[in-house]
Amino acid sequence: MRLRPFAALSAVALSAILLAGCSGSGGGDATPSASASGDPSACIVDAPSGSDSEAVTVDGSAPDFTVSVPDGLAFSEVQRTVLSEGDGEVLGAGSLVSASYQVLDGATGEVLLDSADTSATDDGLVPLLIDASQPSMGAVAADCNPLGSTVVLTVPGSAIGDETNNYVIVAHTDADLPRTATGTPQEPQAGLPTVTLAEDGTPTITIPDTAAPTDLQIEVLKQGDGAEVADGDQVTLQYAGVSWDTKEEFDSSWSRGAPSAFTTTGVYEGFGDALVGQKVGSQVLVVMPPSMGDLSGSLKDQTLTFVIDILGTQHGVAAASGQ
Template sequence: MRIRPLAALSVAAMSALLLAGCSGSAEPDASPTPSSSSASDCGLDPQPGADSDAITISGAAPELTAQVPADLEFADLQRTVAVDGDGDDLAIGQLVSGQYLVIDPSTGEVLLDSATTTPDDSGLIPIIVDGNSIFGSSVLCTPLGSATAFTIPGSMLGEGAANAVVVAQSVGELPTVATGADQEPVAGMPEVELDDDGTPAITIPDQDPPTEVQIADLKLGDGATVESGDTVFVQYSGVKWSDGSEFDSSWSRGAPSQFETTGVVQGFQQALEGQTVGSQVLVVIPPAFGYGEGEINDQDLKGETLVFVVDILGVQRAAAAE
């Protein structure tokens, strides 16, 4: 797909593009799977330079502002820590609250202010600390509380993309497991046991799989409610009903994942929307609500009844349409 110039991008498209960063699409594939983490502990490891040093950051999250000179060169990827936080250095796999601005350097216009996509009155949104996406890299290997200026050549974002500036600040560390109140298990549903770190082990009952989507709350949180089109921040494990084997897991990759509720299969979407942050959800998805009917094989998930355990860690509203 051809990437349109920065000024022509909607705020939603711009956010998706920067979330993908240099590692490809932010959309989930056959299952909600992000790109693997960089081998480097500091991911893209951007260094400060004349461009990023020239950006002036004012205020503090959720009221960040920035002044961007019109004559930046964008010769390479640069990041300057404009405000040093007093927390520990952030590492791949953490989840933090914060704010970011996406700025068109040709005009100084703020194309996206994450404070406008918060699900509550905090003005903050979750940020997964990682080495692949632009937002995750903006805070990676900086002390918690730091504010950074990130200058990104358009050539790193895709064909036809313009240069971009991202200003971001981390605020607080968020849990990477569901923290809601335990709920009674539902008879006939798969059994779930949690390891000490929260990783779920799923046991399939000795019976035929259901023909309709089944959803049960294992923990009930009291945070914001997930709405259709939101981006959710989750930990999850998925296994096949047919043999109990795991086919996908954020736990196995060592970091939470994020995706839009409308970017996953129907059964998974049903399990997310209407839930609250802090909840842990068990969902059984028959093929008709997953990847379709067909002969079960080892190459894809067609014909499989899928079982997911999902910890809902945070939510971000969709950006307002232009």
């Protein structure tokens, strides 16, 4: 499936940050937090604290904090400072938490992105997935620090292919989020694939020995009561996909051992249709005809079946601003 990054400057920019961290451009081998255990090389970016990140001040409490960016920051390297250290587990690859963050212009201090504006919930928080293959600025800041920490990240534009601007990111992580659908089980529909769940929530999809439906089928297996997914949202989820034609699994976040995050417009048409209008906590079964699935790849002309656990959603920037 085709991922699109969210809450990020660009896929290229964040890949550059990742490469800079791996090449040691941070200029140090210390973990960003004294109590953050683990190998720094496993972090998305192994960035030291420094004069830039230490000069940024934050007033108030997340998600309603005010960030002050002083004049004259050097932005010679990526730096990260822990303003307050949480007492939760150290976050790493695959961690899924609620969080708040701001991305600011390093020269003017203007807030370029505020997660409170894109939050789908009354508390102003957003789901944050630590995923090195698709890292958001918030994830880069929060990674390798204990849950509950507030962190400042300063990023020179030159590190991400931007020779004009520099950036400041402040992120606060709040609480762990469920990694499976928590909604109320619903009565299954006759004639559609059946789903059984392992103890950890991993689904097994059984395709019936009948002809595949010719139009899109969407069934709610568990009804959640969280925020509603809007068109253009980034949705954090677990999923498994099976071909109706071969009855074989072709893709699964469960097999990779961590949730995934997709925009509703960055996936197969039928997959996106199955997300919009659903509530966080729901588990959804979708059967999509070939015209709504893999139109040119290895699954071309096959009917695809997915089971999707909706774990969190965050509105798109354009939707949040009314554009």
